[in-house]
Amino acid sequence: MKTWLFASVAALGLIVGALAQDPLGQGSETVAKPRKKTPDSGSTTPDASDPANLPKIPSKLGPKAREEATPDASFKADINVVTVDVAVLDNHGNPIPKIPRGNFRILEDNVPQTITQYSLGQAPITIALVVEFSNRFQSYWSQGWFETLQAAYGFTSTLRPDDYLAVIAYDMRTEILCDFTNDRAKIGEAMQRLRIPGFSESNMFDAIADTADRMSKVEGRKAILLITSGIDTFSKLTYDKARKSLQEAGVPVYSIGILQLARTIAEARGANTIDFLQGDNELRTFAKETGGQAYFPRFLGEMPTDFAAINQALRNQYSLGYSPTNQAKDGKFRKISVQLVNPTTNEPLRVTDEKGKPIKYQIVAKAGYTAPRAVE
Secondary structure, three states: OOHHHHHHHHHHHHHHHHHHOOOOOOOOOOOOOOOOOOOOOOOOOOOOOOOOOOOOOOOOOHHHHHHHOOOOOOOOOOOEEEEEEEEEEEEEEEEEOOOOOOHHEEEEEEEEEOOOEEEOOOEEEEEEEEEEEOOOOOOOHHHHHHHHHHHHHHHHOOOOOOOOEEEEEEEEOEEEEEEEOOOOHHHHHHHOOOOOOOOOOOOOOHHHHHHHHHHHHHHOOEEEEEEEEOOOOOOOOOHHHHHHHHHHHHEEEEEEOOOOHHHHHHOOOOOOOOHHHHHHHHHHHHHHHHHHOOOOOHHHHHHHHHHHHHHHHHHOEEEEEEEOOHEEEEEOEEEEEEEEEEEOOOEEEOOOOOOOOOOOEEEOOEEEEEEEEOOO
């Protein structure tokens, strides 16, 4: 990853001058073109100055991984058990391991629940990579285009052979470039289609809500990684409706906000960036209420650290399950609260480091779920 990152930083320097007059790329817009598949460039000699030669996903798996690869992710719905993935992070964002089952307490609508399932481990994950790819900020060879592809390619390079990934792009509409698979060749083909953006609209609310709904019944550990400017222009869903939809789906949303440095430059020149600030707040809300996290890297060099943090958070989660005391099939939203307690005193759990000093920790979990509705 370091090799292509250094090359990427060098290439980024080539476009800084062109972007100096218009950091957010709004002054001139290329003619909208339909998304098209780029021919395979594997047989040609790479040219470092050619923007088409961005890092590629390996098209081949090892023999063992290829044998285990299957085309689709599995799905399961169990209405009698509520599963809650929980990350416990210290004040540096690192996961705190080896917390016993007895120290967890789950409240549903303030009513204590009995935890019947508990696990912790480096489990495979199923991820939907949702990428804003509109002509508004991803005009060919613009800074937004460059950051978007670096984030998308960079994250896919961190996947393991048994992880599943779907690649979804959105502008005015949402397009599934690759459905859930661990076939790296299919993922690579999907990523090659992120070349020429189409429409200038970016309907983030529709895209994220639709993806979360599709993933609500995915089995095992799952998440949505949203690479976006945070701006929604033309969605059918409002922010409040999208927020409610994410709460109901219960799929953790992790986001990478692009154009942070360009925004800082624009703000220094007196540009109005209120839309971006609002978008950042919306991404933070989506993350907080679904049990995910939001990242806003200003430099390309920060992205690998963010990817590592996302991987740690996803792979080192505690998976808790309980059968709710409220079995009413009323379709209502139930609030969930996860706490760490000392079972002897019933007080908040005190966590210390190796030297016995107390550690401030954060519990990351979804805010609740929607109960099933009885079939009439």
